[in-house]
Amino acid sequence: MSVSLCVLRIEIDEDLPEMGDNPAEMEAAKEQKKKDRGARESKTITVETYASVLTGPNTDTGILPTSSRRSPPENSMSEEEDTISFFCGNPLVEVTKGVLHLYKENEMKEAEEAKTLCLLSVPGALGAPDLLAFAAACQQDIAHVRVLRDGSPDHYMALFTFRTSDAAREFHETFDGVPYSSLEPNALCHMAWVSRVEWARDGTPPPSHTELPTCPVCLERMDESVAGVLSVQCAHAFHAECLVRWRDARCPVCRCAQTPEPRGQAVCFQCERAALAEEDGDETRENISGVAEGLLDGVEAGTLWICLICGNVGCGRYEGGHAAKHFLASNHTYALQLGSNRVWDYAGDNFVHRLVQNKADGKLVAAEGGFTSEDSACGGEKLDSAQLEFTYILTQQLDSQRMFYEEKMNKLEAEHISECEKLRFRATEAEASSSKLSEQVATLTKENKNLERKLQQVTNKLALFQNELSEERGLAAALANSQAEWQARAKVKEENFVKEVSELKEQLRDVMFFVEARGQLQQAGASHAELADAQVSVAPPPKPRRRRR
Known part of the structure; x- marks a missing residue:
């Protein structure tokens, strides 16, 4: 292997x-x-x-x-x-x-x-x-x-x-x-x-x-013997699997577009926003004097122009004039016509390109074609002078752009300093409030600990009282059971006592009847001899019957 x-x-x-x-x-x-x-x-x-x-x-x-x-x-x-x-x-x-x-x-x-x-x-x-x-x-x-x-x-x-x-x-x-x-x-x-x-x-x-x-992407070492390694146009290398999962056509590191050729359906940024917002699209076409893009022979009206400074894409004046409006808003002078690669100068109101890209082989050639052998020397001098003029104009425009952006940077820096001062002031206030809140938190923490300690004591007492209550309830239940037993016994004894009292009353009645009868007989026996030896007897009480269980 x-x-x-x-x-x-x-x-x-x-x-x-x-x-x-x-x-x-x-x-x-x-x-x-x-x-x-x-x-x-x-x-x-x-x-x-x-x-x-x-x-x-x-x-x-x-x-x-x-x-x-x-x-x-x-x-x-x-x-x-x-x-x-x-x-x-x-x-x-x-x-x-x-x-x-x-x-x-x-x-x-x-x-x-x-x-x-x-x-x-x-x-x-x-x-x-x-x-x-x-x-x-x-x-x-x-x-x-x-x-x-x-x-x-x-x-x-x-x-x-x-x-x-x-x-x-x-x-x-x-x-x-x-x-x-x-x-x-x-x-x-x-x-x-x-x-x-x-x-x-x-x-x-x-x-x-x-x-x-x-x-x-995955921060893993790249070895072509382990996994496929793919290099893109900007010389950055990735794993093939990692780059396949990357859905964007740009490089994950430098954001370089891997498909720089124009898209089939290029649209104006402003028109696209209007279409997305479902607006009417009947924007009033303002006639902007002195900033017309100018169209060459054979170029269709409504072509798109891309700003060479910030990359904004806008439509021409025959469509909506968004490219010229972008120049008035940002002071970006140069715009490139998509499709023909010609550069328009809004400040000078003319084309300023000198070289264009040949579509056949991709090489850079002169805009109006090459010179013949007879006037090559003269054409060379004209080309050099045109290049110097273009360089001078471009330097002036870049200086104006630099001053414009320096003013913007100074303004942003001043705003940034003021905002930083405000943020510092707010930070000091936040620190003061944070210190106060920290003190309150410390105080509340101590109070919470004391309350927790008291709660623990109360909980212990509650548990003790609950144990005593359960014992008292058990004792009360035992006393209630014994009381019910004693009441049942007392009721039985009371019934027996009532029976005995009723029996004794009957016996007493019989005894009293016997005494009275004997006394009457004794009195009568004195007068009647026949009743002298007479006796009175009382029948014994009947025996109680046993109940069948």
């Missing part, structure tokens, strides 16, 4: 002891560093190394010098049988400040001995445990994993070093182009082959190597 191997180099800014103490060498290195970096700024680079525990204690020495280490590696080997292959809690962390470079070899080589793969853009939301879980199927063949962060919050780079090149090729074939997570299907895994990882003081690329640029 033929691949392009890459060299990952970390350009550090730290003055380490390994660099030497030669001032001339240090100054030359600084100048070379400025030349190599260009507009790139130095960032904090963090390298986290997660070594496999299958090969015993961690013996990896890291990438950067020893002075860049933040935490030394510890023995993360577990003696349990069901242990994971990597330990994420205490990695070897190396921190430095510099620039991260990725140099690609210009020639394709066989990757029999390549064992390191670089994941170019890993989403920042994917942590180190999630990354190890993503490659869990190949953890038996991974020697160590390095995570390189250069301060970008959205993505970082990861290096997977395998024990064998076959395992690296299998990982590349399996996971290349696979999304990291099902929640983000657009975040695909793109990787490149890395021959070595090193650090240096300068950003000079190794021999026969070229640094990989960064895609301005």
Whole structure:
């Protein structure tokens, strides 16, 4: 398999002891560093190394010098049988400040001995445990994993070093182009082959190597062996997939139009706004004297004119006169006629173009054609004088434009200063009110704490009273039950007592009847002998009947 191997180099800014103490060498290195970096700024680079525990204690020495280490590696080997292959809690962390470079070899080589793969853009939301879980199927063949962060919050780079090149090729074939997570299907895994990882003081690329640029859309390294790279007319390069998703025809970086040719349906800006606003469109055509565009033979009426200063497109005086009105409003003198590429000067009221573009081959030719061989010398002198005159006129117009815009800039600057003063005054008022509000917030916070403390006390008392109330209710319920029992017993005793009283009354009545009868008999027995031995007896009370249950 033929691949392009890459060299990952970390350009550090730290003055380490390994660099030497030669001032001339240090100054030359600084100048070379400025030349190599260009507009790139130095960032904090963090390298986290997660070594496999299958090969015993961690013996990896890291990438950067020893002075860049933040935490030394510890023995993360577990003696349990069901242990994971990597330990994420205490990695070897190396921190430095510099620039991260990725140099690609210009020639394709066989990757029999390549064992390191670089994941170019890993989403920042994917942590180190999630990354190890993503490659869990190949953890038996991974020697160590390095995570390189250069301060970008959205993505970082990861290096997977395998024990064998076959395992690296299998990982590349399996996971290349696979999304990291099902929640983000657009975040695909793109990787490149890395021959070595090193650090240096300068950003000079190794021999026969070229640094990989960064895609301005996805901020990922661009490698044509990984994904298609497309260059546009303004010399900016992008990933083909990123540029396809860009719906605009302009460059995402410089906004350069990739289709500069005139559109088939070019319209006036003012007329288009009127059509969008659903107006009548019967605008009164004002006759503007001294600013007529002028039409050549064969040119249709109502052509469009584009301002060479601001790019405003307006229609001619035979249509609506918007191009001339734009000149009166903005004092932009020159306008280009679309279709013929001729320039009209509103101030001089004539055409001022000298060269036009030939539609046949696209070359610039004279407006009235070339000169013959006989009067070529005279024509050359006329052309030079016309060019000097055009340059003089253009200089005057540009000076007037400069003065016009300088006045506008001064006016805007004065307005900006007054507005800044107002904003500063409002800012001071806002700060004063903010300080007052902060004091009120502090006071209310203290009161809130006191009220919360009182509320806690009241809540505790309420809980205590509720417990006592529940106990009192239970006791009252028990007393009510016992009272009902005692009332039932008293009612039964009362009924028995009433029965006994009624029986005693009957017995008393019988006794009184017996006493009275005996007394009467004794009185009568004295007079009658027959009743002398008479007796009175009372029948015993009947026995109560048993009720059937």
